[in-house]
Amino acid sequence: DTGVSQDPRHKITKRGQNVTFRCDPISEHNRLYWYRQTLGQGPEFLTYFQNEAQLEKSRLLSDRFSAERPKGSFSTLEIQRTEQGDSAMYLCASSLVGLQGTRGDTQYFGPGTRLTVL
C-alpha cells in the first residue's frame, strides 16, 4: 500500500508531556497538510508545507505546536506541554500540485494519530 501513513496510530500521554507524530506522504507528493479532528466535528486545518517550506499556519496552531518537513518528504508534528484540550485525532494529508499550483488540489488522507491526554 503506497498511501499516506502516520505513526503512531494511538498515543496516550500525561498532561505536560511532549509528543511527536510522524507522517509519511504518498511518494513524490509535494504538499503535506496537518489537520485536527475532535469528537463530533469535522477536521480543522492546522498547517501545510510545499516541499520543505511551511506556507500557511492556522490560528489554531498555538506556540506549543511545531511542524517540520526537513527534506520535503516526511513531516513531524510536535506538541509541547500537552493539555487535555489537545486530545484529538491528528490527520495528515498529501497532494501533488504543478508549478502553477492548483486551487482545490485533491488531498489524500492518512488514517490519523489519536492523541489522548490524561
Added chain:
Amino acid sequence: AQSVTQLDSHVSVSEGTPVLLRCNYSSSYSPSLFWYVQHPNKGLQLLLKYTSAATLVKGINGFEAEFKKSETSFHLTKPSAHMSDAAEYFCVVVSGYSTLTFGKGTMLLVSP
C-alpha cells in the same frame, strides 16, 4: 470566508432506498467543493470533487452531487443505499488557495 453547513447530523435510510445528504456553502467567489467519506477507523476518502466544470459531478460508489449556485447548495445523492455506505460524510469547501474547510459531518445509518 468560505464555509459549509451540513443540514443534518444524522440520516437514516433503508437498504435499497435513495440517499440525500444536504450541504449549503458560503463563498465570496466561485467555490471548489468536495465530499469526503470517513468509515470507522479508516482515513478520509474522496468521493467527488467540483471545480467549476460540469455542475453534476459523479463520484465513486454510485454517488453524485449537483452544484446549484442559485441555492448555494451541493447535495450528495445516491439512488440506492447499500449497507457498506454507512459512514460519516463531510462536505468540504476550499478556503484560500488550498486549505480545506470541513462541515461538521453527517452520519449515514443504513438499516437492512
